[in-house]
Amino acid sequence: MPRPFPLSADELTHLADEYPTPFYLYDESGIRQTCRELAQAFHWVDGFRNFFAVKALPNPHILKIVHAEGMGADCSSRAELVLAEKSGLRGEEIMFTSNNTPLAEYRAARDLGAVLNLDDITHIDFVQKTIGLPELVSFRYNPGPARTGNVIIGRPEEAKYGFTEEQLFEGYRQLRKLGVRRFALHTMVASNELDGNFFVETARMLFDLVVRIHQDCGVRMEFVNLGGGIGIPYRPEDRPVDLSVLSENIRRLYDEMIRPAGLDPLRIVMENGRMVTGPHGFLVTRCLHHKHIYRDYVGVDACMAHLMRPGMYGAYHHITVPAREQEPHDRTVDVVGSLCENNDKFAIQRSLPNIERGDLLVIHDAGAHGHAMGFQYNGKLRCAELLLQPDGSVRQIRRAETLDDLFATLDMTEL
């Protein structure tokens, strides 16, 4: 069940008088609450930390909030490292999980003292010969045929990420020889996964490796990183993952597998993005036109360039019309943007109330992989991001782009 929009219809009308649509609105209280629920679920793990995946919502004002709630940052590029640093994150609060990594990005991560999570065995040598290996190194594991993935992330066997199992053992032996003293193990095999057991199985897989790597390579793991990918209930019938059940099941495996092997304490960390901010972000858009041909269309002033998920992988996003929620939802429409692409649809054959020109629509669960995936195709400008603060005030944390921003990289003087 998607989260209700945090403002009344009247409050929304006033907000949209002040800030032109479309815009994103993030609910700070909701984000903080989710951060606390996740931390609470893993209270039994000494040093549990979620490294918020910056790519989900790369805004420093949001990073400061999740950092204040105890989260770190999971970065995959130079820009994300800069955002993490500007937001006050330091050293091992930053995880650098990259792939096919340019040297300059490794250097930037090393300069910040971030944890290097290597994606390939050849990068041991690459990093060692260029910037030198840090004291702590993590590897990303790709279980290949040993695990099935899910729709968004695909089959691990076909994924470009990570080490094979054999390479893991070889890699940790190499690290030891090269004088590395602290070790970690990471994997990421699911995305938007609503079955909590999936993460329990991931923990089982990593715990088993931790024990075998200790036996075979004499390497004692400091922490395992279960990755991100906890799903959110985009559809009205979806149920959120029960974090305390998930955590308790992992605790049971820890007691069965890690303690008897004498490998306690082993820290457990994650790098969720979507579940932290996704449900607390809303894309607000206004109805521009109606159209009645073979189907009925509601045209809005946001488009796929502002929220790509529905067009890209047919993702469902709940839509409400706050001023008309009490009216019968007896119209079946496609809700569309103005991009010259036929997959520019926020909803297909959706039951909604009668919508008039000028009505405000709310697209739910847009707080992760929403604005971040925006683009400028068709000359579309990225929209503003607003933060609803706990005291009820609204603060603009990113302005909308202008045509000058769009043309900033063109030389228009010599035409």
Ligand SMILES: *Cc1c(COP(=O)(O)O)cnc(C)c1O
């Ligand atoms: C995208 C990504 C995440 C975050 O995924 P969510 O679905 O937002 O939780 C975490 N780790 C890695 C390596 C990723 O690529």
